[in-house]
Amino acid sequence: MEDFQALQDFEKLNINWFPGHMRKALRGVGDQIKRVDVVIELRDARLPITSQNPDLQNLLNNKPSLILFNKSGLADSSQIKKWESKFKNESTKPFVFVDVKKRKGLSQIIPISIRLVQSRWENLKRRGIRPPVLRLMVIGIPNVGKSSLINALARRGATQTGPKPGVTRHPEWIVLGQNAELLDTPGILWPKIQNTIDGLNLTLIGSIRDEIVGAESLSNYLIQIGKIRFPEKFSERYSIKGYESQSSQEILHQIAKKRGFFRTGGHADIQRVSEMLLCDFREGLFGPINLDQL
Numbered sequence: 001m002e003d004f005q006a007l008q009d010f011e012k013l014n015i016n017w018f019p020g021h022m023r024k025a026l027r028g029v030g031d032q033i034k035r036v037d038v039v040i041e042l043r044d045a046r047l048p049i050t051s052q053n054p055d056l057q058n059l060l061n062n063k064p065s066l067i068l069f070n071k072s073g074l075a076d077s078s079q080i081k082k083w084e085s086k087f088k089n090e091s092t093k094p095f096v097f098v099d100v101k102k103r104k105g106l107s108q109i110i111p112i113s114i115r116l117v118q119s120r121w122e123n124l125k126r127r128g129i130r131p132p133v134l135r136l137m138v139i140g141i142p143n144v145g146k147s148s149l150i151n152a153l154a155r156r157g158a159t160q161t162g163p164k165p166g167v168t169r170h171p172e173w174i175v176l177g178q179n180a181e182l183l184d185t186p187g188i189l190w191p192k193i194q195n196t197i198d199g200l201n202l203t204l205i206g207s208i209r210d211e212i213v214g215a216e217s218l219s220n221y222l223i224q225i226g227k228i229r230f231p232e233k234f235s236e237r238y239s240i241k242g243y244e245s246q247s248s249q250e251i252l253h254q255i256a257k258k259r260g261f262f263r264t265g266g267h268a269d270i271q272r273v274s275e276m277l278l279c280d281f282r283e284g285l286f287g288p289i290n291l292d293q294l
């Protein structure tokens with residue numbers, strides 16, 4: 001009953017984050033897109049549809065582009081298979097499920113990009129013009145690993161990365177050997193996220209600042225997902241009996257007690273427990289999980 005109430009409370013949340021730097025970055029992407037050969041659109045493999053920015057999509061038009069679903073190591077492999085066959089049937093664009101941290105799928109990126117510009121370059125060659133340096137732009141919502149991907153391809157810490165959204169604030173060109181250049185761009189969301197569950201899922205993967213939802217509300221939502229998707233892993237990790245039958249608040253208090261998370265006055269430190277749960281989820285400690293499910 002209480003959890004049902006909690007779900008209703010989520011509906012009242014207004015989960016939007018579209019600060020000035022994103023508006024500016026969106027204009028920047030619109031300007032730069034004419035100057036690049038291929039756009040690499042990064043999404044999160046756990047949210048293959050929801051982590052697509054419709055406003056960025058509108059800027060692409062007919063520009064050759066490649067979709068990368070990153071952090072696939074954190075996603076459920078049977079779900080990945082289903083998404084792969086769906087996209088194979090429906091998408092005209094090339095796509096790859098990758099994991100930058102594990103360097104999975106990275107070797108395909110440059111060859112696919114070259115294939116996408118091949119016919120245009122052949123045309124140039126026929127007219128006696130030497131093909132230019134391959135220019136790639138990496139776009140996507142915050143925290144999906146755009147800068148990490150660029151560093152992995154460049155094999156150096158060329159651009160700043162971090163576990164919070166909004167690390168990259170300005171576009172930056174990174175030279176990738178003699179034949180390619182990559183443009184890192186700030187993560188961009190859209191002004192109005194219509195569906196509250198989409199907003200919660202985007203916050204869970206770290207694309208929206210935790211403060212917008214609040215760590216406690218977000219961990220309440222995580223506990224409710226856990227009851228359906230990973231009840232055993234959750235109960236085991238925090239030694240909770242009867243996890244499914246307890247309210248989120250009871251569970252948070254129980255974990256606080258077990259871990260000794262108290263504030264002065266002996267009250268349970270719910271903020272600290274909530275932050276720990278979110279951290280554990282983001283590190284994949286409840287196992288591979290898909291939030292957009294087929």
Ligand SMILES: Nc1nc2c(ncn2[C@@H]2O[C@H](COP(=O)(O)OP(=O)(O)OP(=O)(O)O)[C@@H](O)[C@H]2O)c(=O)[nH]1
Pocket residue numbers: 070071072073074098099100101102141142143144145146147148149160161162163164165166167168169185186187188
């Ligand atoms: N588990 C996992 N973590 C990853 C992967 N790729 C990137 N990360 C982590 O995700 C976080 C965000 O990475 P960034 O490269 O800063 O993301 P970004 O898209 O550039 O973020 P903004 O600049 O804020 O838009 C960092 O903590 C990375 O270490 C991956 O394949 N797997």
Ligand SMILES: [Mg+2]
Pocket residue numbers: 146147148160161167168185186187
């Ligand atoms: Mg970045």
